[in-house]
Amino acid sequence: HGGEWSAAEGMLKVTGGKGPKAVIDGLATGDFQLEVELRPEGENAQAGIVFRGSDFGDGIDAFRGYYVGIKAGNLVLWGANDPKWRAIAVRPVPVKASTWYHLRLRVAGNNVKLYVDDKPITDDTWPIFDGIDPALAQGGIALRAVDGAASFRNLRIAAYRPAALSKSYTNPVNGGAADPMVFRHGDKYFAYTTYTPDFPNMPRGIRLYTSPNLVDWKDEGFVLKNQDSWGDSRFWAPDLKEKDGTFYLYYAADERMCVATAKTPMGPFKQEKEQPIEPASIKIDGHIFQDDDGQRYFYYVTFGDGNEIWGGKLNDDMMSVDPSSLKLMVKPDQAWERHKWAVTEGAEMLKHKGTYYLTYSGSHFESPEYAMGYATSDSPLGPWKKFAFNPVMKSTEFAHGTAHH
Incomplete structure (x- = not known):
């Protein structure tokens, strides 16, 4: 679709046209893995892959589907044309014109992993992109060029195979602890959190966890309780600061910001006056x-x-703001x-x-x-x-x- 395509010396080259595409006949897939070497031939030229594509035609945006590609200069990009172009992610990666790059694409469900390098890539290489997008589930695959000539070689497509995990990581933080703010005091770490087991209302307050090493955590219960604060629900997203031996806990309650105090980071935190921070905005x-x-x-x-x-x-009282500065x-x-x-x-x-x-x-x-x-x-x-x-x-x-x- 568009451009002048030629095959020679084991590669496919395209010149001319606006966003020319070469669609692989008879292939429609959802989950797959793909490798290809590609070369943008001029400054600002792009070379890439359309996948889960359909409605192919002549023209720069004459397709529906995802696109990943490299642009000579400094970009690697991922987006979707559905039906208008939507950029999903871009990265500033050095890309030289007239240089071969190895692209590896792994697509499963709504997850897309893209690897780009100028040498063979191992399974331990971190992807340029590792993201999710649920818009398109299945379709064809095509080679695509934009704003200049491009060459392609060594294209390989296979069924998706989950990669064996060579490394593992265990997150030691207890479940149910959202929006954490970690504060170090003495030889202990204090994590103040939204307590998500109470979702969606979160009516009981702000939860505290402590640790000597950021690995082993102890649940200390509610460091701020509903009865000690303005508001009845939606106790969210705490922050903590200390001034002159007093600890100030900032948090949302009923979609208004509040502040409570205590003499130690263990609390219990209470509001001197049960009221939110003004103004109401x-x-x-x-x-x-x-x-x-x-x-x-x-x-x-x-x-x-x-x-x-x-x-x-924030004013010196730690509880109010200068409204003229907002x-x-x-x-x-x-x-x-x-x-x-x-x-x-x-x-x-x-x-x-x-x-x-x-x-x-x-x-x-x-x-x-x-x-x-x-x-x-x-x-x-x-x-x-x-x-x-x-x-x-x-x-x-x-x-x-x-x-x-």
Whole structure:
């Protein structure tokens, strides 16, 4: 479909056309594994594979299906045309024009693993992409070029075979502990969590686990109980800070941010006045960051165009914010942030060599597209520039919900 295709010296080459495709006749598959060597022939040229495809025709977007490819310059990309183009993931990987690259694709169910390298790849090599997308289940396979000539050779397609696990890892954290915040005090670690066995209402409070080594954890029960706080349910996403010997626990209750205090990180935490933090626009996912000059900042989610992250200065009392300083940090304006609901939430702040890094979650937590990205700024209150290759962490076939961090 499109372009001029020629076979010589054991390779297939295409020139001309707009997004030319060579479809493998009689092949329709869902789960499979594929290897191919491909070579983009000019600057900005792409070479790649369409899979689970259908409705092939002449034209750059004349197909329905997934596409993975490499672009001469610096990109490896994965997306879907269904019926419009939807970028799923891109990565800044050096790609030289007129150079052969080895591509290995493993597709099973809604999981896609893509490996790219200029030498043979072993099973221990980490994939460029390891993600999930449920949109397309079965279809054909095609070679595809975009914005220039491309060559292909050594194409091999086989039925999918699960790879034998050569490495294993056991997560020692107890189940039922979502949105963890880990605080070190003395020789002990304290993990404050949303207690998910109480889902969906979470009416009893914030749960605490302790550990001497981040491996062996002890359930300490509810460090904050319903009766000691404003709100009746949805006790979510805690954060903890210490000032002058007092420990401040920030958490959401009934979709309003609250703060309770205790003299030790073991609690029990109680509110002096059972009330939420004002103004009412301060909803969930509070996070405290202290800058080098001692000024503390409070980041949170409000409900505007979906879930938006706002921030401002935390007052010295640790319980209120300067309302004149509140401003929008980031909102869900990119496709990867809007699956099932428009969401940017779960903010965490890092500072490195004078640059502020605001990491956050994107998309609804129940969506298979739940993921994590970040934005940078020269100021703790922005303006922010989102990383061009977000998201940086996605749900996979083995781990869902890696975003709230």
